[in-house]
Amino acid sequence: MKVMINGVAHEVAEDMTVGQAVRTLTASATGVAVAVNDEVVTRGAWETTALRDSDRVEVLTAVQGG
Template identity: 40%
Template sequence: MDIIVNGKPHKTNEKCTISQLLADLGMHATHIAVEVNMTVVSRSQHSQFVLSQHDRVEIIQAVGGG
């Protein structure tokens, strides 16, 4: 299925959850925020939230600094 991740086309399996997508991208859920179609999805929902065809996913990673 085709989705958009951070503005770029991405192919993923049907019934892919946010947790599966993050694993496929080599990312850990720690210190990130995920938005799907302009709605923030809480970390507790990542393993249950199933993505749909043409969803727009934004993954924002927190970076420490000073």
Template identity: 45%
Template sequence: MRAQVNGTSRDLAEGTSVAAVVTLVGAPAKGVAVALDGAVVPRALWEKTIVPDGGVVEVLTAVQGG
């Protein structure tokens, strides 16, 4: 199945969790948040939240700015 991960279309295995996507993009251990289809997925739900076909995942962290 395919999903948009940080703006890029990716092939993901069926049943891929949000936690797996976070690892896939190389996110640091701390200071990261995830939105799935425009809603925040709390860290506690990363393992059990499955990315649906056509899902849009954004993995964000803090950078210098402002």
């Protein structure tokens, strides 16, 4: 299936979790938050939340700003 991770299309396994999607970008989960289709997925639910085809995953962190 195909999912978007931070705006980039990825062909991934059917059972990919949010946690696995995060690990394609970073090994450290500190200071990171995830939304799937504009809904926050809390850290505790990353490993049990499976992605579905066409999901939009946004992985955010704090940067310089304001």
